[in-house]
Amino acid sequence: MNSDQPRFPPIFVLFFGVLGISSGSILVRLAQGEAMPSLVIAAWRLTLASAVLLPFAMTRRRTELRQLAGASWRLAILSGFMLALHFASWISSLAYTSVASSTVLVTTSPLWVGLTAPFLLGERLSRPLKVGIALAMVGSVLIGIADVVALVDGRFQFSLTQFTNQPNPLLGNGLALIGAVAASAYLIIGRRLRPNMSLLSYTAVVYGTAALFLILFALLAGYNLFGYSATAYLVMMLMALFPQLIGHSSYNWALGYLSAAYVSVAVIAEPIGATALALLIFQEVPNWLTILGSILLLGGIVYASRPERKTAVSAP
Numbered sequence: 001m002n003s004d005q006p007r008f009p010p011i012f013v014l015f016f017g018v019l020g021i022s023s024g025s026i027l028v029r030l031a032q033g034e035a036m037p038s039l040v041i042a043a044w045r046l047t048l049a050s051a052v053l054l055p056f057a058m059t060r061r062r063t064e065l066r067q068l069a070g071a072s073w074r075l076a077i078l079s080g081f082m083l084a085l086h087f088a089s090w091i092s093s094l095a096y097t098s099v100a101s102s103t104v105l106v107t108t109s110p111l112w113v114g115l116t117a118p119f120l121l122g123e124r125l126s127r128p129l130k131v132g133i134a135l136a137m138v139g140s141v142l143i144g145i146a147d148v149v150a151l152v153d154g155r156f157q158f159s160l161t162q163f164t165n166q167p168n169p170l171l172g173n174g175l176a177l178i179g180a181v182a183a184s185a186y187l188i189i190g191r192r193l194r195p196n197m198s199l200l201s202y203t204a205v206v207y208g209t210a211a212l213f214l215i216l217f218a219l220l221a222g223y224n225l226f227g228y229s230a231t232a233y234l235v236m237m238l239m240a241l242f243p244q245l246i247g248h249s250s251y252n253w254a255l256g257y258l259s260a261a262y263v264s265v266a267v268i269a270e271p272i273g274a275t276a277l278a279l280l281i282f283q284e285v286p287n288w289l290t291i292l293g294s295i296l297l298l299g300g301i302v303y304a305s306r307p308e309r310k311t312a313v314s315a316p
Contacts, residue, residue, distance in 0.1 A: 010257045014266045017250025022273025024243030025099045026281055027235050028091050034232035038095055039218040040225055041236070042087040046211035048240035050204065057204035064201050072193060076202065079189040080209025082182045087210070088217055090179030097147070097172025099278040100290055103271040104143040105176035111137055112184035120188055129262060132304020136265055139296030143271055144173070146289040187255070187263060194255040203249050265304045272297065 031041045057065065068076075090106045114125060114133050125133075147169055150157055166172065186206075194202055218225060254263050272294050278284040286294075 006257050010254045013250050014254050014258075014263070017247050017254070018266060018269045018273060019247075020250065021243045021247030022270050022277060024239065024247065024270075025094055025103050025274045026277045027239040027243065028094045029099065029278075029282065031232050031235045031239070032095055034229050034235070036228050036232045037218070037221075037223045038092040039088055039214065039221055040223050040228075041239075042084070042091045043211065043214035043218045043225060044233075044236040045087065045091075045239045045244055046084070046207055046214055048236060049244040050208040050211045052240070052245060053200065053204040054208055057200050061198055061201045061204070064198060065205070068197070068201070072197070073205075075189055075193055076197075076205045077209050079186055079193070080206045081213055082186040082189065083206060083210040084213035084217065086179045086182035086186060088214060089175045089182065093172040093175035093179065095172070096168040097166045097176065098169070099282070099284060100271060100275045100286060101144055101147050101166075101169065101173055102176045103274040104140045104293075105173050106179040106183065107270050108137065108140055108177070108180045109184040109187060112181055113187055116184070116188060120192075129259075129265070129304045132265055132300040132302075135300030135303065136297045137300075139293040139298075139300060140271070142293030142296065143275075143286075143290045144293075146287050146293070149289065187251075190252055190255045191259070191263075194252060199249065199253045199256070203252055206252075207244070262304060265301055269297065269301055 028038075028041055032038065086106075090102065093102045093106070111133070114130075118125060147166070148158055150159075150162075190202070190206075215225070251263055251266075254266075275284070275286050275290060275294070279286065
């Protein structure tokens with residue numbers, strides 16, 4: 001953990017990070033509605049965010065970047081690749097499945113972080129954190145099956161297509177799951193690097209690396225980065241500002257003070273915000289399973305945060 005006293009309470013910063021990142025899926029859907037391919041959306045999101053950060057990093061953190069060890073550079077580049085893979089798969093998933101299902105599955109990263117953090121980071125998972133992760137994961141599963149389960153004539157029925165208007169929920173859910181695994185690797189690498197790197201240096205290097213990978217992915221797929229509507233590019237700028245610069249940067253800042261497992265638990269509050277926005281904008285009405293899952297998910301986050309709040313407050 002970072003031994004410096006944080007300027008702002010980490011839990012408070014995470015709250016605003018969740019608000020910012022919850023807008024991501026909505027903005028993706030708006031850009032897809034403007035005929036912009038998913039890989040191009042991902043490339044522009046990270047490119048615009050990097051364009052904001054890199055000039056500040058080059059002027060204010062030049063010495064830090066020059067003194068960065070080779071191993072740290074390699075880890076930062078790997079983190080950027082994982083972030084690129086996360087966005088490429090998750091943004092693509094939103095073209096095939098619902099906002100609720102996509103955001104729930106992509107935020108199952110606590111499962112993967114919880115399984116690997118004790119081995120890769122040496123972080124012991126406290127009992128409240130384990131219980132919180134379990135509750136949050138159950139809530140996520142309930143939200144995730146809402147598109148494929150319905151109560152018909154007193155009996156539960158399962159169908160991948162009958163209860164949803166989405167074109168290919170199975171493919172979309174699979175892509176979102178890949179995004180979750182990539183996000184967990186991104187969080188674990190960030191937890192190792194952030195205590196020894198400033199937020200500006202870390203985000204500039206990682207976002208810039210991710211942008212380069214995503215541009216390469218888009219070009220290899222045969223997509224053009226230009227020629228879309230003015231509305232599409234406006235949405236890209238909003239995406240770079242709110243979910244990326246405010247949302248993800250808040251998470252990266254918190255990694256300097258909180259464990260990777262807890263930050264990843266906070267990340268799974270995104271489906272609640274995204275589902276609420278989808279209701280307002282796209283009239284995607286959540287059913288009772290989504291509501292029950294959201295209650296369990298929030299309860300898990302609150303319960304898991306108990307030891308982390310004490311640690312953050314008592315840090316010297």
